[in-house]
Amino acid sequence: MMYSQNRQDYYIEIKEGTNLGTIKQIINPDSTITLTTNVAGFSNFINSKTVYGFRKAFPTATTPRLQRLYLMETSEYYTAADFLVNEDIVNVSEINNDLILTSSYEPPIYTNDYNELIYENLLNPVLEAVKAPLAWRITKGDPSVLVGISDGPYSPNHEDMDGKVIFEYNISSGPLYHGTQVASLIVATNDNGIGMASIAGWNTNLVFANTNCILLF
Structure with a gap:
């Protein structure tokens, strides 16, 4: 999702076992944020980037993986690779990209009754x-x-x-x-x-x- 201010929204998936706790943000004069979490190294990493917002993507989710997804608004000049270098981040994806839902260790699930009923060689x-x-x-x-x-x-x-x-x-x-x-x-x-x-x-x-x-x- 692109903005006129040259911003980009990303989904960030935090690795299992990392607890960011309560997220606190201070909005700086240039509209970027200073982030505070339970994990100082993670906070320092995010604060070293041009980030305009960071929050839970699905705040009411009960599914563990959805609980580990965050929505980050940052400069359009960053790529996913710029954030994957952090040890607490396991997945980064632009919004509307399938990558956040799958990974090399979690392939999509196709059932043995998934194909279309009439044209059996086609996926449903x-x-x-x-x-x-x-x-x-x-x-x-x-x-x-x-x-x-x-x-x-x-x-x-x-x-x-x-x-x-x-x-x-x-x-x-x-x-x-x-x-x-x-x-x-x-x-x-x-x-x-x-x-x-x-x-x-x-x-x-x-x-x-x-x-x-x-x-x-």
């Missing part, structure tokens, strides 16, 4: 569009998180969604195809060699309201 275009194999490296979901769907009926015996719908509320009847399709896009079981992969088909569960798209008030 929907999952490719949202970069699901990279996201799965960060998290495969949490069974305590429930996704709710209000749609037409779904097939409760579908083999690719076995055990994924933990509660169903029925007030309508009709064909099963649309509700089944929507549910399977979200929670069809991943990497089981059956049917298709889904965006949250690892640990996420579903609450299904069979309303035939009738709004409830």
Whole structure:
């Protein structure tokens, strides 16, 4: 992301085990910052660069790797290599770049049911569009998180969604195809060699309201 002030935004990934603690910033007269963290060497390194902002990229994240990601605003004249020389930094990427989501030790995850259903030699275009194999490296979901769907009926015996719908509320009847399709896009079981992969088909569960798209008030 470029600015008229010739600035550049980077994601910075801090190595596992490094705790920066509470981040404090002083804004200098030239709009750069002086950073204070629990790690003096890291703070001194950042303060030796032209940096305009440094903060948690995902402050409410519970996933460990997301907790180690920071957003840094700096001069456009720096490259990722200028920051990777610091021992506490393991990954640097411009925003909108895939690099921060993957690395040489964490390749993308491609399941054995990832390919497109009809044209089996093609990768699933929907999952490719949202970069699901990279996201799965960060998290495969949490069974305590429930996704709710209000749609037409779904097939409760579908083999690719076995055990994924933990509660169903029925007030309508009709064909099963649309509700089944929507549910399977979200929670069809991943990497089981059956049917298709889904965006949250690892640990996420579903609450299904069979309303035939009738709004409830």
